[in-house]
Amino acid sequence: MIALLRRLFFAGPVRLLILLIMGLNVRGRDRLPASGPAIIVANHNSHLDTLTLISLMPPALLPRLRPVAALDYFLKNRVLAWFALNIIGILPIDRAGGANPLTGSNRALAEGSILILYPEGSRGLPEQRSAFKRGVALLVKENPAVPVIPVFMHGLGKALPKGTKLFVPFVCDVFVGAPVPWTGDARSYMAALTAAMDGLEAEGHFPPWE
Amino acid sequence: MSALAQWLNVPLPVFIAILAVYGILIFASLFIRILRARGVEAGELLARTRSWWVMVSLFTVAVFLYRPASAIFLGLISYLALKEYFSIIPTRKIDRVVVLLAYLAVPVQFWFAYRNDYGLFSVFIPVWMFLALPTVMAIKGETAGYLKSVGIMSWGLMMTVFTLSHMAYLLFSGDQVNPVAKGAGLLFFLVFVAQFNDVAQFTWGKLFGRHKITPQVSPKKTWEGFLGGVATSIVVAGLIGPFLTPMDWRWAALSGGIIAVAGFLGDITESAFKRDLGVKDAGSLIPGHGGILDRVDSLTYAAPVFTHFLRYFFYP
Numbered sequence: 001m002i003a004l005l006r007r008l009f010f011a012g013p014v015r016l017l018i019l020l021i022m023g024l025n026v027r028g029r030d031r032l033p034a035s036g037p038a039i040i041v042a043n044h045n046s047h048l049d050t051l052t053l054i055s056l057m058p059p060a061l062l063p064r065l066r067p068v069a070a071l072d073y074f075l076k077n078r079v080l081a082w083f084a085l086n087i088i089g090i091l092p093i094d095r096a097g098g099a100n101p102l103t104g105s106n107r108a109l110a111e112g113s114i115l116i117l118y119p120e121g122s123r124g125l126p127e128q129r130s131a132f133k134r135g136v137a138l139l140v141k142e143n144p145a146v147p148v149i150p151v152f153m154h155g156l157g158k159a160l161p162k163g164t165k166l167f168v169p170f171v172c173d174v175f176v177g178a179p180v181p182w183t184g185d186a187r188s189y190m191a192a193l194t195a196a197m198d199g200l201e202a203e204g205h206f207p208p209w210e
Numbered sequence: 211m212s213a214l215a216q217w218l219n220v221p222l223p224v225f226i227a228i229l230a231v232y233g234i235l236i237f238a239s240l241f242i243r244i245l246r247a248r249g250v251e252a253g254e255l256l257a258r259t260r261s262w263w264v265m266v267s268l269f270t271v272a273v274f275l276y277r278p279a280s281a282i283f284l285g286l287i288s289y290l291a292l293k294e295y296f297s298i299i300p301t302r303k304i305d306r307v308v309v310l311l312a313y314l315a316v317p318v319q320f321w322f323a324y325r326n327d328y329g330l331f332s333v334f335i336p337v338w339m340f341l342a343l344p345t346v347m348a349i350k351g352e353t354a355g356y357l358k359s360v361g362i363m364s365w366g367l368m369m370t371v372f373t374l375s376h377m378a379y380l381l382f383s384g385d386q387v388n389p390v391a392k393g394a395g396l397l398f399f400l401v402f403v404a405q406f407n408d409v410a411q412f413t414w415g416k417l418f419g420r421h422k423i424t425p426q427v428s429p430k431k432t433w434e435g436f437l438g439g440v441a442t443s444i445v446v447a448g449l450i451g452p453f454l455t456p457m458d459w460r461w462a463a464l465s466g467g468i469i470a471v472a473g474f475l476g477d478i479t480e481s482a483f484k485r486d487l488g489v490k491d492a493g494s495l496i497p498g499h500g501g502i503l504d505r506v507d508s509l510t511y512a513a514p515v516f517t518h519f520l521r522y523f524f525y526p
Binding site: 023155161169171172209 | 290293297301309310488
């Protein structure tokens with residue numbers, strides 16, 4: 001029942017909002033994973049990021065898509081928590097510490113899930129990338145065979161930036177890169193991932209937003 | 211055939227003209243198939259023609275079958291064009307509200323066109339929105355970049371919404387002045403001649419183009435392409451105009467020339483602003499063509515110019 005609700009939510013209102021009212025300019029769409037397990041690594045500017053990535057994936061993969069999100073942010077009130085867990089389908093991560101934060105992700109990958117990861121940690125300032133946190137490298141180290149696909153998005157921070165509820169449509173860019181294989185150690189992996197994101201960002205031509 | 215046209219509620223001349231367009235598309239697709247069979251590289255041409263199939267199908271279905279749907283469809287074209295525009299121009303964060311306000315002008319403007327309320331249709335954007343946008347920006351209080359932003363936004367709203375909404379005005383105002391082919395005939399005439407002119411200018415330019423008109427702005431535009439396109443449009447408009455509009459062949463031919471020249475001017479103004487922004491296409495919505503703004507650029511000039519030409523001489 002809830003799976004059907006989730007499917008209808010993404011097939012109807014989300015697609016209408018993301019693909020028609022807002023509009024995407026997608027490059028390298030065929031590089032998105034066609035099956036699980038996989039890890040999509042993206043920059044994070046807006047709540048729309050997750051909706052955008054999910055609406056680019058075929059509906060049949062929806063049950064496998066798990067955006068990884070902070071437990072404390074999304075579970076702070078019950079309605080939001082229900083929506084985040086059941087409709088968006090997040091995989092909550094406990095930032096506070098205690099248990100190993102990778103356990104949930106490892107298990108999801110073992111089950112064939114496609115994780116959506118935002119290693120910047122937070123949406124941050126609109127349209128400004130911040131440094132990736134190392135957690136992603138630790139996850140890839142434990143799952144070196146899982147393909148990691150970098151995705152650079154631009155414009156969603158204009159459409160719905162952090163700290164506002166006013167949605168203003170802009171055509172947004174989504175550039176999908178080639179998989180970034182495990183390099184052997186965390187430091188060089190973070191460098192490779194960052195270089196891949198820089199390369200994708202450099203493909204675009206973005207008007208000033210000041 | 212006339213029974214089918216009547217059942218579909220499409221004026222007979224427009225129905226025949228639509229069938230003729232599908233005939234042209236079939237011919238073009240066959241032609242490309244022959245080219246490819248002979249080993250000619252025609253991938254770009256193929257993508258363009260496929261997009262034409264989609265555009266013609268959407269346009270003929272949405273515009274000629276059910277009137278409220280026509281208004282929504284034409285409004286959607288303006289909305290998508292305006293959105294492309296806002297996505298490639300430099301924007302100030304503080305102006306997000308103003309951008310939203312500009313979007314909201316689209317349904318209002320097309321509502322006036324749908325109601326055939328010429329008074330409000332012709333002043334809503336050039337007067338009311340023109341005054342409202344700078345006011346909202348002033349109240350927001352950020353003066354750095356104010357003038358530039360006012361100029362960019364006002365021009366964009368005029369170019370994508372006000373000018374293109376004349377297509378809807380023709381459709382909804384034309385029934386009295388055009389008793390046989392109705393408003394649908396006027397709209398078809400305008401859009402067909404303008405788009406055919408684009409293709410004709412492109413083809414003449416490819417075949418015979420030597421002398422550049424605007425090397426700084428649009429280096430592919432040549433005098434040969436331009437004049438060949440204008441001549442072709444005059445002939446085509448003179449041939450089809452008497453069936454689709456209240457004009458005889460001489461007036462129709464004249465308006466064909468007017469649409470062709472205006473279309474060319476719309477094309478180079480769009481090229482100029484894209485060049486200023488450093489982008490090649492305004493978007494990527496239509497494979498082989500670029501964005502929607504790249505497809506309707508000629509109509510941004512041709513639609514209002516043809517409408518006011520027709521209004522002056524043929525409306526009561």
